[in-house]
Amino acid sequence: MEIKVTKDTKLSQLLKDCPQIIDEMIKINPQAKSLKNPVFRMMLGKLTIHELCEYAKINENLFINNFNMIIKKLGNK
Numbered sequence: 001m002e003i004k005v006t007k008d009t010k011l012s013q014l015l016k017d018c019p020q021i022i023d024e025m026i027k028i029n030p031q032a033k034s035l036k037n038p039v040f041r042m043m044l045g046k047l048t049i050h051e052l053c054e055y056a057k058i059n060e061n062l063f064i065n066n067f068n069m070i071i072k073k074l075g076n077k
Contacts, residue, residue, distance in 0.1 A: 003017050003018055003071050004068065004071075005049060005064050005067040005068050005071065006049070006064065007048065007049050007050035007053075007060060007064065008048050008049070008050065009048060009049050010045070010046065010047070010048055010049075011041075011044055011045050011046075011047055011048070011049065011052055012041070012045030012046060014049075014067070015035070015041060015045065018071055018074065020074055021067065021070055021071065021074065022035045022036060024070040024073070024074065025066075025067075025070065028066065028070075049063065049064060049067075
């Protein structure tokens, strides 16, 4: 899997390229279940990772590192 998440990555593109990442994110944070809701994904999908982290007051570097770690794990399966 050749996906690299950056602050400019759009959430919609990430979920399109790696849909199984949702289940992995739920394991880390059960609140990520909302990403399974198509309406919620459509609303947030246009945001970049930077915008999402700013909006949700999430540590951007930690968020990006977690996504990249999950993608690397999924690629090794």
